[in-house]
Amino acid sequence: MDIAQHTTDGRVVFTLTGRFDAHEADAVKDALHAEIKAGHSDLGVDLAGVVFLDSSALATLTSAMKRCREAGGDLVLLSPSDPARVILELTRLDLAFEIL
Amino acid sequence: MSAAPSPADSLAEALIDAQDQLLALYELATLTTESLDEDECVDPILQRAARLLSAEITFAVGETFAPEASSAMTVVAKNSSGLSGALTARRDAEPFGTADQKLLRAVANIALGAVQTSRLHADAVAQAVVARDHDTASELAQLALPSWRPKVRGLDVFARSDPARTAGGDLFTFVETPTSLHFVVGDVSGKGLPAAMMMTTIISSANAAMHSHGADPLATLSSIDSWMYDYLSGSGLFVTIVAGSIDTTTGELRLANAGHSPVIAVQNGVPSMLAATAPPIGVLPLGSTAMTEDRLALSPRDRLVVCSDGFSEQLDAHGNMFGDDRLLRRVADLSNGAHDHGSTLFDELDEFAVGAAQTDDRTLVIIDFHDQSVSRRAA
Numbered sequence: 001m002d003i004a005q006h007t008t009d010g011r012v013v014f015t016l017t018g019r020f021d022a023h024e025a026d027a028v029k030d031a032l033h034a035e036i037k038a039g040h041s042d043l044g045v046d047l048a049g050v051v052f053l054d055s056s057a058l059a060t061l062t063s064a065m066k067r068c069r070e071a072g073g074d075l076v077l078l079s080p081s082d083p084a085r086v087i088l089e090l091t092r093l094d095l096a097f098e099i100l
Numbered sequence: 101m102s103a104a105p106s107p108a109d110s111l112a113e114a115l116i117d118a119q120d121q122l123l124a125l126y127e128l129a130t131l132t133t134e135s136l137d138e139d140e141c142v143d144p145i146l147q148r149a150a151r152l153l154s155a156e157i158t159f160a161v162g163e164t165f166a167p168e169a170s171s172a173m174t175v176v177a178k179n180s181s182g183l184s185g186a187l188t189a190r191r192d193a194e195p196f197g198t199a200d201q202k203l204l205r206a207v208a209n210i211a212l213g214a215v216q217t218s219r220l221h222a223d224a225v226a227q228a229v230v231a232r233d234h235d236t237a238s239e240l241a242q243l244a245l246p247s248w249r250p251k252v253r254g255l256d257v258f259a260r261s262d263p264a265r266t267a268g269g270d271l272f273t274f275v276e277t278p279t280s281l282h283f284v285v286g287d288v289s290g291k292g293l294p295a296a297m298m299m300t301t302i303i304s305s306a307n308a309a310m311h312s313h314g315a316d317p318l319a320t321l322s323s324i325d326s327w328m329y330d331y332l333s334g335s336g337l338f339v340t341i342v343a344g345s346i347d348t349t350t351g352e353l354r355l356a357n358a359g360h361s362p363v364i365a366v367q368n369g370v371p372s373m374l375a376a377t378a379p380p381i382g383v384l385p386l387g388s389t390a391m392t393e394d395r396l397a398l399s400p401r402d403r404l405v406v407c408s409d410g411f412s413e414q415l416d417a418h419g420n421m422f423g424d425d426r427l428l429r430r431v432a433d434l435s436n437g438a439h440d441h442g443s444t445l446f447d448e449l450d451e452f453a454v455g456a457a458q459t460d461d462r463t464l465v466i467i468d469f470h471d472q473s474v475s476r477r478a479a
Contacts, residue, residue, distance in 0.1 A: 022291060022459065054460065055340070055409060059289035062383050063336040089375075091340060091359040095389055096379045 001050075003031055011042045013078065017049035020084075022056035032064040032075070041073025044100075048079040053087045065097060076100055124152045124203055128210055136221045141214035149207040153200060155191035159211045173201060177208035183219075185212045234293060238267035241296035244303045250276040250283075254348035256468040257281070258442030261408075261461065268461030269295025269339075270408045273303050275310040279349050282314030284324075285406040285465050286341035286360065289380075295461075298337055302328060306343070317343035317356035318393050325358075325381045332382030340380040342406055351398040351469060356391060359383075362412055362424055364431055365396055366403040371432040373424070398469040403438070405431045405467075410460030417455030431466070438466040 001018035012035050016028065035043060045061060047053075065075040076098045080088060088094045105113070128148055135141060142159055150157045163186040173196045178184040187208035189196065196204070242263065250257045261270045269288030274281060284306040288295040305327045306320070313319035320343040332338055340360040346353050357363055359380030364371050378391035407427065414422045430445060442464055449462065
């Protein structure tokens with residue numbers, strides 16, 4: 001999976017492309033938590049290019065979202081692909097995240 | 101005034117020195133020790149070297165100091181792992197010669213090798229202890245899953261969980277009464293022992309909740325949420341979890357689902373997914389989302405199937421997923437009872453996954469509802 005990073009309107013956005021599963025979760029977690037630790041609590045994760053999400057991926061996103069909210073910000077999900085949206089809806093994590 | 105040694109004398113002396121060095125090296129090389137303790141490995145080498153050189157010899161691992169006095173000689177040995185040691189020899193009788201220096205260098209290298217061997221052994225032992233404790237903890241965690249299967253008249257129950265590693269975060273547990281079955285099935289995010297540790301605690305809280313509120317799955321999940329939220333949230337984990345209760349006198353199935361999928365009801369031979377009504381426990385603070393309950397009227401030969409995602413998302417050797425569609429078709433096959441069909445599905449999944457690794461825990465629970473006059477074999 002590819003992880004790209006850019007900043008838009010003060011929000012650090014990570015664009016993920018490929019299969020987001022247990023094999024990739026640590027790399028994404030490290031990237032997200034590094035930004036939070038650096039004081040950036042408004043994060044976005046672009047899921048338009050993600051073809052699969054498993055529970056490890058969901059746990060990674062959820063953990064980072066909670067840390068952002070504790071720091072006064074939020075982690076929003078951007079443009080989830082159909083497979084990503086299905087997983088978010090099946091697990092009702094669509095109720096927990098702001099999805100743009 | 102003594103005469104200068106002749107070339108023949110010098111050659112003879114050099115040959116004797118070389119022979120002495122070879123014998124000394126042979127003695128050192130043939131030293132054996134039955135201990136892997138660092139000091140017990142090195143001390144015999146130093147003692148033998150001290151005797152050969154008629155000198156006092158010390159060896160300091162990690163040191164690279166220079167000789168302090170004219171009567172001392174220090175040689176430093178280093179190996180490819182970055183380990184170093186300084187061997188110092190002191191002798192007042194006569195100064196060290198070139199041959200002595202070569203011998204001391206050999207002794208230093210032999211001593212350093214012994215230290216390295218001892219340390220590698222100590223590391224291996226430490227890792228083996230950790231691995232043994234990990235395996236024991238994993239086995240204990242998996243024992244939290246009930247080994248018994250419900251035997252409620254009118255129900256046929258299959259339940260099996262295969263962790264991807266020695267332990268996993270998938271869980272199921274039951275509480276039975278003569279006329280009802282309460283159950284909880286879940287999947288802690290993550291894998292291995294960390295997820296399994298959380299799984300054991302959730303099973304305990306689920307059992308306690310079902311004993312208090314078993315017929316009311318919403319109350320069961322609410323209790324689990326209240327007990328587990330802080331622990332889950334603090335550890336960065338969550339659990340997708342479904343609680344249910346079947347009243348065998350009425351056929352009513354009550355179900356509350358916090359983020360778990362797939363949950364499938366097969367009614368009149370037609371399978372359908374039952375969606376979750378709330379996010380997994382551990383994601384949002386208690387009471388921040390309104391969870392609702394599903395109620396289904398089961399008829400004889402209806403079936404409830406609850407899997408973990410590791411079952412439906414298993415890949416084959418070509419990267420194809422077993423998938424929900426295939427699962428829906430297969431669970432709707434009612435030619436066998438829950439027990440036989442569950443075993444068959446695991447066999448099919450194993451066959452499907454030949455050549456591919458099991459990447460997630462796999463759990464499958466099947467509950468067949470029958471007329472109460474029919475008593476089926478429990479798994």
